[in-house]
Amino acid sequence: MVYPEASRWGAPDAIAPLYDDVYRDGVISTVNVVEALQEFWQAKASRGGGAAGGGGALVIYESVPAAHPPYVCYVTLPGGACFGSFQNCPTKAEARRSAAKIALMNSVFNDHESRLISDHFIEKAVAEARASFAGDNTSHNQDTNAGIAAFRFMLEANKGRTMLEFQELMTVFQLLHWNGSLRAMRERQCSRQEVVAHYSARALDDAMREQMALEWANKERDSIAAGTGGVLRGELARAERELRAARLAARELRFPKEKRDILLLAARMVPPQPQQ
Secondary structure (H helix, E strand, O other), X not given: OOOOOHHHOOOEOOOOOOEEEEEEOOEEEEEEHHHHHHHHHHHHHHOOOOOOOOOOOOOEEEEOXXXXXXXXXXXXXXXXXXXXXXXXXXXXXXXXXXXHHHHHHHHHHHOOHHHEOOHHHHXXXXXXXXXHHOOOOOOOHHHHHHXXXXXXXXXXXXXXXXXXXOHHHHHHHHHHHHHOHHHHHHHOOOOHHHHHHHHHOOOOOHHHHHHHHHHHHHHHHHHHXXXXXXXXXXXXXXXXXXXXXXXXXXXXXXXXXXXXXXXHHHHHHOOOOOOO
């Protein structure tokens, strides 16, 4: 997905840390982005819009514990899309505002009728997904083709929605592909329709995260038994880099954030190894 440039927003106002000057219809006006984001989704919910699967909580903020700046904050929207503070923020209030700012921009941008999932949108999204794997020697062709086919199938099943409303379902399947679960289900002869129908009815909750974490913990134990080890360490470092890059680039970041959280949980499940 292509998002508006962050530079379109005004600079932070040091006097009123929850306010920012933004352009509205060509006129600069002062907007409380935290309140505006909440009001946007409240209005959308009152019109019958909202999270994929219906209803769902409104915006949820998560501040990363830190003893000193820079501070980081994430905001998750109905439907599962997640954005983070895209600046080095000296205060927790500014980190919250920074996350709300990019989330509000994307909420408004993606609510336009041109961003609804349509036949044209699907062809463009699938082409972009296929291009992102081009030249990636680490991707298995069969897995990649199966993943892209599942992506198309899900898009076609969600025509008329926005990508932000569809984000949690898409993140679930990105995680299943990353985790190797889609391959395992295909080997068990599960049809694409069966898999999509099953996971469309499941939320990305603590139970699903714990199950994936258990699988990664088992991979780590197997690698330790084989004398290689370091599976979790390498994957976690990669997820941390992806998350930071996505956050600073003001991109949607639910997938790398969930990967990071699942791997951290897996690391807590594996006893530390004695020093050699």
